[in-house]
Amino acid sequence: MDKVDTLAKNAPDQTGEKKKVIIKEHIIEIVSDAGEGAQKAGQSFGGISAKAGNGIWTVEIIPAEIQPPPRSKAGGSGNRIRVGSFYITNAGDEADLVVAFNEQSLLGRFESGNLKPDAIVLLEDKWRNHADPDIKKMYRDAIDDLKKTPLRIYEVPMEKECLKIVQNAQRGKNMWALGMLCSVYSRDLESARNEIRLTFAKKGEKVIKPNIDLLESGFQWAEENLDFKFEIPSAGITKPQIVINGNTAIALGVVASGMDVCAMYPITPATSASHFLSEIFENVGGVVHQAEDEIAAAAFAVGASYAGKCAVTITSGPGLALKTEVLGLASMAEIPLVLVDVQRGGPSTGLPTKVEQGDLLMSLFHTHGDAPKIVMAPATIEDCFYAPVTARKIAETFRMPVYILSDANLATGQQPFAKPEFKEEWVAPPFDQSPVPDGKQPYDWDEETGLSTRIIPGQPGGMHTVTGLAHSRQSKVxxxxxxxxxxxxxxxxxxAAFQKTLQTPKVNGDDKGDILIVGWGSTKGVIEEAVNIARDQGYSVSSLHIKYLQPMASGIKEIMQRFKKVITVEINYSDSYKDKIFDENNRRYANLALLLRARYLVDVDCWSNVYGQPIKPHSILDLIKERSE
Amino acid sequence: MFGINQNCEIALPDTYYTLEDYQSNIPRWCPGCGDNSILTAVQRLCRDEQLAPEKTVFVSGIGCSSRLPHYMGTYGFHGLHGRALPIAEGVKIRRPDLNVFVNMGDGDCCSIGTAHWIHAVRYNMNMTVMLHDNEIYGLTKMQASPTSPQGLVTNTTPKGSYLKPIKPLSVTLGISNVSFVAQVAEWMPELMFEIIKKAYYHKGFSFIRIVQRCPHFTPHVFDDLMNPDSALLLQHEDGLSSSETMLKTYKEQEIHDPSNIDRARELADIDDVLPVGILYRNENIEVYDETRRRQRFVTHKMRKDALETQFDKFLIEPVSGGNGHA
Known part of the structure; x- marks a missing residue:
């Protein structure tokens, strides 16, 4: 990626105009204490950038608590925005520029390796002369240390400038910072004003006016005081796009699918999908039922599905664990159900706000006995929107639970995608409640496909009792x-019948070579980006992304066999082959690797970790280089 | 009654359902099991009230009592241990047109599914709920249940059960939104039928504890209570008005106004007699399946418009040319 060579390039020239450095992409972070609005500023900047035709990916930086102790390293809250002059599919590598409202949030990001060594830091300076001597010392010590690193630190009088406009700078500093960013990245100020008008539309002019003043103040300050300026040319995106995160996309997808009962129990990081759904669902005859627990949520959804249209339940890993028995029932009694699992770090309470892809094997195998279900994993925010539509249709056609495995990365990431055009076929036709013909049975299993037509309450002549007990075609014990x-x-x-409908996934890159990287879920963008860079550098590497994990499409084995090495890249735990205690007999593989090995008898290796962070492109690049030797 | 709409001279229904229409498999309960008389009572209710079999669903949990749906000629859902109530709630929220009955045992309701029981009372959805309370785990072969009397020798409590039993009626009466609580014993078929009927017509969550003998494992736990003098028959013009025979048989009687929750709670707490009848009834509690789903009819256009409204909120229309400068 293009980097800014030296700041000297940006120094004002003789005309007094700052030179703009044209760059291909930048990763920007805004971090603050929780509640200071850094997330809002980041999202707004993402929106403004997308409107300017840039490719963007934004992702939230979330502490585990609602109000973590202020000025703490782990309590930083904010947003990471990757902006580029090309289509962006992931959160990228380390940040190029960070805006920090205090030095501890900055240290948190710095020490966890999220900043480039020479990143530009725009840091609130009010702590330098803070009344509390401890805080003052903490700040000064931190700056002294950081100044020994190659970081380019600018201390910015954010609070002081904001106080010229508002009485409480904590409310509004984010918009001031947004103004500063708009100047640094040569954004159209009017576009930024519009973004603010949109954000605060509900609150009225009384709120809009001071926020625009703050924006302009930040912009002006940066114009006058910063000696650098960038421009990220448009990616040429001109069609209408919607910018939402994966959870909002899933909620909208549920509406688009025609499902109208969602039963859930609050769980991070899945709940925001249900929040959004709660706001809009009743307008389309839907209901979000917050059940007393995860089991009840699943059972409620199964009851609703049994009596008609398919229902949905939204959860995360710990919730899925609790729902296990109910999902076995749905599989056994052949009741359609859509289950969304927004995965988080496990096991147990694990890393509730962090990303992990640790629920794949659990999804396939958690029930006691054999309980077939379909498991799919969206790879992009756009996939999150379409997944419930597809899942609903599959669940009803094949009379079984369909799992959608999203994760915290998709849940909080934002990426523009083409505005969907609603199609009537997305919605199931009303259930046929006509009388059941004589001799028709509740489980008239088709000899070839095992499929049968559901009979639901209300249909005369179809009376039977569904049961989780082993049962006959008549649903008799x-x-x-x-x-x-x-x-x-x-x-x-x-x-198996469903599997016949799946298409072989396409290989990214040549269809044979030295290394094949295989992934699933939210890592598609980052894997492909790394693989494409490696290919440009001459490495013989390709990648394959698997969307349907259970069952898997035909042809995957043949693809893997055309490569010398097959490695899965996943965000979950596996034993490192570098550690001496692990050998062929005891090494535990990452989820997908184990599955591929078991299914295809191919010697699939894996590379995975559980830092709870999105994988960075360069770490995959390093892996490719290392394994190519 | 008998399916005839007396206000209508023309459209007589062409179907009359007989008891046989509500029967299905032959029950496999032990001879003398109290579940048999509960089954008979609900089949009679269906017949007398002419509930269309296709519009009626019996939902159950797991245990002896929960086999009941298999023996009905209606729709049924034999669910999971403890989970009958949330399944029934799902059915009801989807289909308010269905008559929903729930049958569960004391293990289902008062042990593994306790959370669902408590919240089901709070949701107050329109359904008739029967707790078959035999004070023992039968299907798993005689383990202590939360309602087992203290000291009961079972396979898990060889020295006698250690704890005092939970009181299902007291618990139910302590939950907000409680709207119908009744108690009866399966050896009082006439009274049981009347109570189930009242429960069926109650708008909201009707909870009936049915004291039920397990002839195999706890044949004698109710011996004292089976003496007619141990029953306290609750009578009221707004509750049950029993027949002459009943009044003659059950001489211990109390005029109890079912709207009096304080007295209901006192009655629920009594140990040495068995209050039978309607302890509490309140028709004025909001019913969740009605309040949560007012709008049900949705056209494609409404759905498309709703989506478009949301898309517009998040829409960006890139300005060609990209970065203008302020």
Whole structure:
């Protein structure tokens, strides 16, 4: 990626005009204490950039607590925005520029390796002369230390400038910082004003006016006091886009799918999907039921599905664990259900706000006994929107639970995608409640596919009792041994029948070579970016992304066999082959690697970690280089 | 009654459902099991009230009592241990047109599914709920249940059960939004039928504790209570008005106004007699399935418009040419 060579380039020339450095991309972070609005400023800057035709990806930096102790390293809250003159698919490498409202939030980002060594730092300076001598000392010590690093630190009188406009600088500093960023990145000020008008539209002119004043003040201050300026040319995106995060996309997808019952229990990082759905669902006849617990949420959804249209339940890993028995029931009784799992770090309470892809094997195998279900994983924010639409249709056609595995990376990431055009076929037609013909059975398993048509309450002549007990085609309790075998076979056949409809995923890069990187879920963008850079540098590497994890499309084995090495890249735990205690007999593999090895008898290696952070492109690049030797 | 709409001279229904229409598989309960008489009572209710079998769903948990839906000629959902209530709630929120009944045992309701029981009372959804309370785990072969009397020798409490039992009625009456609480014993078929009928017609969550013998494992736990003099028959013009025979049989009687929750709570707490009848009823509590879903009919256009409104909120229309300068 292009870097700014020296600040000297940016020094004002003789005309007094700052030179703009044209760059391909920048990663910008804004961090503050929770509640100071850094997230809002970051999102707004992302929006302004997208309107300017840039590719963007924004992701929230979230502390685990609502009000963590102020000025703490782990309590920093904010936003990371990657802006480029090309389509951006992931949060990228280390940040180029960071705006920090206090030095501890800055240290938090610095020490966790999220900043480039020579990143530009725009730091609130009010702490330098703070009344509390401890705070003053902390600040000064931190700056003294940081100034020994190559970081380019600018101390900025944010509070002082804001106080010229508002009485409480804590409310508004974010907009001042936004103004500063707009100047640094040569943004159109009117576009920024519009963004503020939009953000505060509900609150009226009384709120809009001071915020625009703050924006302009920050802009002006930067124009006059900063000696650098960048421009990131448009990516040429001209079609209408919507900018939302993955959870909002899932909620909108649920509306688009025609589902109208969502049962949930609050759990991070999934809940914001239900928040959004709660706001809009009733307008389309829907209801979000906050159940008393995760089990009840799943059972409520199953009850609703049983009586008609498919319902959805939204959760995260710990919730999925609790719902296990109910999902076995849905599979056994062939009741359609859509389950969204916005994965977080596990096991146990784990890393509630951080990203992990640790629920894949659990999704496939958590029920006792054999309980077929379909597992899919969206790879982009756009996928998050379409996933519920597809999942609903599959669930009803194949009468089984469909899991959508999103993760914290998608949940809080924002990426523009083409505005969807609603299609009536997304929505299920009303359920046929006509009388059931004589002789038709609740489980008329088709010999070839195992499929059968559902009979729901309200249909005369179809009366039967569904049960989680082993049962016959008539839904009668099975007392003969062969009835259970027959039921199991037919439920499994449905999975095979569905598998026949899947297309072989496309290889990114050549379809044979030295290394194949295989991924699933939210890592698609970052893997492809790294692989493409490596290919440009002459490495023989390609990548494959698997969207349907259960069942998997045909052809995956053949693709893997055309490469000398196959490595999965995942955000979950695996034993490192570098540690001596692990050998072939005891090494535990990452989720997808284990699955691929078991299914295809291919010697799949894995590279994964559980730092709770999105994978950075350069770490995959390093992996490719290392394994190519 | 009998499916005939007396206000209508023309449109007589062409179907009359008989008891057989509500029967299905032959019950596999033990001879003498109290579940049999509960089954008979609900089948009679369905027949007398002519509930369309296709519009009626019996939801149950797991245990002996929860086999009941298999023996009904209606729709049924034999669910998971403890989870009958949330499943039934899902059915009801989707389909208010269905008659929803729930049958569960004391293990289902008062142990593994306790959270659901408490919150189901709070949701106050329109359904009739029967707790078959035999004070023992039967299907798993005689373990102590939360309602087992203290000292009961079971396979898990060989020295006698250690704890005092939970009181299902007291618990239910302590939960906000409680709207219908009744108690009866399965050996009082007439009274049981009347109470289930009242429960069915109550708008909201109707909770009936049915004291039920397990002839196999706890044949004698109710011996004292089976003496007619141990029953306290609750009578009121707004509650039950029992027949002459009932009044003759059950001489211990109390005029109890079902709107009196304080007295209801006192009655629920009594140990040595068995109050039978309607302890509490309040028709004025909001019903969740009604309040949460007012708008049900949705056209494609409404859905498209709702989505468009949201898309517009997040819409960006890139300005060609990119970065203008202020």
């Amino acid at each position: 099975a007392y003969e041994p062969w009835t259970n075998q027959e039921g199991m076979e037919n439920r499994s056949k449905k999975l």
